[in-house]
Structure formats: structure tokens, C-alpha cells
Amino acid sequence: MNLEEYFDFLRPDDIRLKGTRIGIESILYEYLHRGRTPEEMSGPSLLSEMAEQTGGRHFPVDNLNELPDVAAKIGMELRNQYLLGYTPTNQGRDGKYRRVQVKLVQPRGLPPLHATWRLGYYAPVQ
Numbered sequence: 001m002n003l004e005e006y007f008d009f010l011r012p013d014d015i016r017l018k019g020t021r022i023g024i025e026s027i028l029y030e031y032l033h034r035g036r037t038p039e040e041m042s043g044p045s046l047l048s049e050m051a052e053q054t055g056g057r058h059f060p061v062d063n064l065n066e067l068p069d070v071a072a073k074i075g076m077e078l079r080n081q082y083l084l085g086y087t088p089t090n091q092g093r094d095g096k097y098r099r100v101q102v103k104l105v106q107p108r109g110l111p112p113l114h115a116t117w118r119l120g121y122y123a124p125v126q
Contacts, residue, residue: 055118084117095125 044060051058057077059070088098099120104113 053119055116057116088123090123093124093126096123097121098123 048058050056059073061067061070084102090098097120100118102115102117104115106113
């Protein structure tokens, strides 16, 4: 299974992932000083891509001392969620992938809001 097939496999399942990401400095350090393979180093970016494709978020952690702050951010997000639903205008049962777009109007006088959602879904076949 290649990476594209894997993401196609994930889209129907509403999987939420929490992962980490690393920058080029970390990649070079891991490869040169710790002897990690390219596959081991690409894991965090793969988790990031999987989280984005399925509507989840990732929280990068570069240092264990950051974990309490990251846990607090995750807790805040879990307590401040809204669930949206809709009925698609295209009722076709063709099994095709349908993109979903969410637009957020920022309210005045409040901190900026950020929305995350699944990028799409497969229409039912039957």
C-alpha cells in the first residue's frame, strides 16, 4: 500500500491523531548524530499529514518539559468543540470522494477562532 492509498483508506474513518512534527534541523541532527533511518524520521510528518487529512490536529513536542503545556492545550480544545452536521445537496450514491469546505466568520471582540474538519468523505454506494 503506498502513501496515497493509505490516506484514501483513512478518509472514511473519522480518525483523530495527535502527533509531532520536526524541522530540518531536527532531521539533520537525528540522521547525523543518532543514526536514525529516513523512515524513522519521516514518521512525525506522516502523522501530521494523517491528522490533517482526517480533520485532526497535531501538537509538536520538542522537549518533555513542554508536555504539561501541550496537555493543557489539548484539554482546552476538547472543552471548546462544536459539532456541525449537514445534508449534502448531491444525493448520488456513486461511492465518489466528496470534498467538504467549512468557512468560519471571525466574531468581533473575541480571540481568533480556528476550525478543523475532515477534508471530505466517500458517498455511499447503496
